[in-house]
Amino acid sequence: MASLRVALAQVDPTVGDIAGNLALVQGAVARAAEARADVVVLPEMVLTGYPIEDLVFRQGILDDNLAALDEVATSSGDMAVVLGYLDRDDDGPRNAAAFCVDGAVTARYFKHHLPNYGVFDEARYFARGTEFTVVPFREHRIALTICEDLWQDGGPFAAARESRADLVLCLNGSPYERCKDDARLALVRRRAAEATAPVGYVNMVGGQDELVFDGDSMVVAADGELLARAPQFAEHLLVHDFAGPAQPIAPRLDDCAELWGALVTGTRDYVRKNGFTSAVLGLSGGIDSAVTATIAVDALGAEAVHAIAMPSAYSSQGSLDDAEDLARRQGIPYLVVPIEPAVKAYQEMLADTGGLHGLAQENLQARVRGTLLMALSNEHGHLVLTTGNKSELATGFSTLYGDSAGGWAVIKDVPKTKVWELARWRNAEAARRGETAPIPEASITKPPSAELAPGQVDEDRLPPYDVLDAILEAYVENDRDRDDIVASGFDAATVDRVIRLVDLAEYKRRQNPPGPKLSSKSFGRDRRLPITNAYRPAR
Amino acid sequence: MASLRVALAQVDPTVGDIAGNLALVQGAVARAAEARADVVVLPEMVLTGYPIEDLVFRQGILDDNLAALDEVATSSGDMAVVLGYLDRDDDGPRNAAAFCVDGAVTARYFKHHLPNYGVFDEARYFARGTEFTVVPFREHRIALTICEDLWQDGGPFAAARESRADLVLCLNGSPYERCKDDARLALVRRRAAEATAPVGYVNMVGGQDELVFDGDSMVVAADGELLARAPQFAEHLLVHDFAGPAQPIAPRLDDCAELWGALVTGTRDYVRKNGFTSAVLGLSGGIDSAVTATIAVDALGAEAVHAIAMPSAYSSQGSLDDAEDLARRQGIPYLVVPIEPAVKAYQEMLADTGGLHGLAQENLQARVRGTLLMALSNEHGHLVLTTGNKSELATGFSTLYGDSAGGWAVIKDVPKTKVWELARWRNAEAARRGETAPIPEASITKPPSAELAPGQVDEDRLPPYDVLDAILEAYVENDRDRDDIVASGFDAATVDRVIRLVDLAEYKRRQNPPGPKLSSKSFGRDRRLPITNAYRPAR
DSSP: OOOOEEEEEEOOOOTTOHHHHHHHHHHHHHHHHHTTOSEEEOOTTTTTOSOOGGGGGOHHHHHHHHHHHHHHHHTOOSSEEEEEEEEEETTEEEEEEEEEETTEEEEEEEOSOOOOSTTOOHHHHOOOOOOOOEEEETTEEEEEEETHHHHSSSSHHHHHHHTTOSEEEEEEOOBOOTTHHHHHHHHHHHHHHHHTSOEEEEEOEEEETTEEEEBOOEEEOTTSOEEEEOOBSSOEEEEEETTSOOOOBOOOOOHHHHHHHHHHHHHHHHHHHTTOOOEEEEOOSSHHHHHHHHHHHHHHOGGGEEEEEOOOTTOOHHHHHHHHHHHHHHTOOEEEOOOHHHHHHHHHHTGGGTOOOHHHHHHHHHHHHHHHHHHHHHHHOOEEEEOOOHHHHHHTOSOTTTTTOSSEETTTTSOHHHHHHHHHHHHHHHHHTTOOOSSOHHHHHSOOOOOSSTTOOGGGTSOOHHHHHHHHIIIIISOOOHHHHHHTTOOHHHHHHHHHHHHHTHHHHHTSOOOOOOSSSOSSTTOOOOSSOOOOOOO | OOOOEEEEEEOOOOTTOHHHHHHHHHHHHHHHHHTTOSEEEOOTTTTTOSOOGGGGGOHHHHHHHHHHHHHHHHTOOSSEEEEEEEEEETTEEEEEEEEEETTEEEEEEEOSOOOOSTTOOHHHHOOOOOOOOEEEETTEEEEEEEGGGGTSSSSHHHHHHHTTOSEEEEEEOOBOOTTHHHHHHHHHHHHHHHHTSOEEEEEOEEEETTEEEEBOOEEEOTTSOEEEEOOBSSOEEEEEETTSOOOOBOOOOOHHHHHHHHHHHHHHHHHHHTTOOOEEEEOOSSHHHHHHHHHHHHHHOGGGEEEEEOOOTTOOHHHHHHHHHHHHHHTOOEEEOOOHHHHHHHHHHTGGGTOOOHHHHHHHHHHHHHHHHHHHHHHHOOEEEEOOOHHHHHHTOSOTTTTTOSSEETTTTSOHHHHHHHHHHHHHHHHHTTOOOSSOHHHHHSOOOOOSSTTOOGGGTSOOHHHHHHHHIIIIISOOOHHHHHHTTOOHHHHHHHHHHHHHTHHHHHTSOOOOOOSSSOSSTTOOOOSSOOOOOOO
């Protein structure tokens, strides 16, 4: 194609912060102008943030975002600015893109394909666009598309070809999912071929509640060649000149690095965008709290992370040593508060009722810890991070209002086997950088235990984690039926036990704090099941 | 129309309990046969229960419900059986109705209008039907419709007229909402006129998680005359013979009686369908816990409700007396556990960190109570009922993991002013029946206080409840904008303060237990807002 310099602005908007998002857009416009771009492109609904859920229905947010769009349009010059915003007409709210140039909005596009599966509810929010938009711009014809338009066959990309567009822009709010990246590049390539035109794909970065946007903006030629690609999990202005020299292509992160990036980004943005500057968590000496603390330190800095060890009569000295070791390695403020006095007080208070035994006594210990963390949170303003992993959340292997008490569940979508893998990866990463390993080896290698009863280990109650995680992947992430899972080689009694645990723990998950979605099916809006559910697939 | 006897079976299915639901259907069929009905009609998706959410995607539940349908069809004779079930074809899952007669399914209908607003996500689950179904049956032509088909203009009812149907059956899973009833009758009348045929409207009863189905099945003539109507909140077989004598029309409940019915039904079904037989709650002597306990007793019986008073240093003797009085009036097992020993233990444990003050200390008291209730729940198998009302939940005037800890939030959708009204109504109802008033007068008349600090009353921190509830109704239920609310005559600073409290409490609501939806917008799936939300409508 003829000379055109495109700038893709991979930014991190905040839902509802329209003034802040406008400033982000203006900053990107200024930097694109410095880079002498012809067109600068910003993500889907960048002015409101994304997804805004039922805020779509508020007149105020609509009005404010239209005023912000007007400001962008009015101050536009000969460089075109293309950005996502919220519109509304007689058919309802619109997930929209505007093409601004020479002081005005010269074209609009309304998203055609509205995702209404997984975490998405766009059929609830938006009226579907039906018109195609191809904008004549200098000697070019630029087609506009938004996110899901890319994921569905047919539609705007085919129309771009018919209307002889020589560039298709795609504005995205596309959340990170493990292993989604390659699918994304393959899709952009497929659509470029369908349009017989290059595609400029811009995605946001940052966290919005459970979603983490990874960026990964790119330019792909009509023949599928990857011309430019932005790094993941970082704001970036990706400038590509179709007549210029080749651009550096940001290397892809490997699986663990990508996961870690999503965990750190999601945690940093949830804390920051909700007005917190510090976090507190319980350190048990085990692998889950060790990895959670390390993610928090990478996200917030060591001085902003407060670790509390809360040993009971059943805590081993080794665990306490490992907790202290971790805090020392990472320079985290560290405090030890034994829980025995409160546990004893409750037992005495309930002595007349017959006292507490077994599980009730175990849960009590976890709730004393939860209460201590919340007390420190209320007194000092730290956000409480919970440390439960996905395998626990799946099977209900946690105490409601105990270890699940807190504001952000950092590793709620990381299966236990992956927690270990991430720990090893993070320590190896430190070694590569010549730094101290952040996580004590003993926390990685010892048998996992909740230490709520003498000599207890997790495998007393759960199958070995490699078996458990494989069954959970089949049942939860892949929605496979019981018979199908058994047929693939798992012990039938074990499968039945795991399925029953998962089904019965729905009420606990419903009261769990949010945490970053990483998999294709996290325990959040991805998976909507009734609590009251008598269906028992087990035979 | 010519002679036809229709039986509308208003039953209470359980989500996922396909064997149990099949038995319900078979029971209704047997009773309809005894009543010599020509057609018996059961509610929307009666074989699976409703709504089944993501269970739609499970092959097992589809297969089991199809097998149940086959059993119903195979055993059908000359009486037609019309019932809702889950179907699936190449286009996806279907919200379906089957017409069974003479041993076979002779017609099927797939719901046309899929609600995707409020609590409903049917665009996520079902492919939309496009065919109309009119079944020739003896000398009649019977049209089939499902629920939302009734709520949308145009469609199957108009088609019924064109195809000369002389009866339209409408199968429903229509949840109770305050003041919805009249709308429902008006709608059935409108559609009967549109179809120029009588309409048989059958709805389920019972609770499914937050939804409460109130029944209210009815038969309306083509000219709008109400021919028969079933009672609310009770299973019922409503038999109407178009050639027979007039049927008794169940009287409508008034607003408070209807609300109470929904609260009792929702609570009874949540407890029962989740396998519990008893409940425990904290009694403070205040109005919220008094009303919650009374609902629980009406739902479960006094001997199944366990009340615990947990006084602190700030609890008044009057409150403790009121709590004991309520327990005695209703014959509830009652226990007093002072919380001071645990509060003191925590304070001492955290003395080195500077101790707890202000709100942190208040929250600690609430969390000690939450921990005691959960301990008794774990030890004795009772479900914990929480006692927070909608005004509290809206403004975050509660302690996470404290008074909000529990499995079922009985009055979460009842504003505080309505809690008082319900208490007075229930006492008056007792007087009408010649029974002891269940709720002590002092609990109704004294100024509300959380009693977490000396001399504290709610109005220290919140506007008077009549003002607060009016602003909340405007902002939450009616989604009105800040400026619009101020313009309707409320103090601007008060409106801003309330809106800010509501917006900031989203994270607490997300971890609240479920409770029955009663209003047009409850804090549940009705209202989906981001936690991370920088939008501040206040000026």
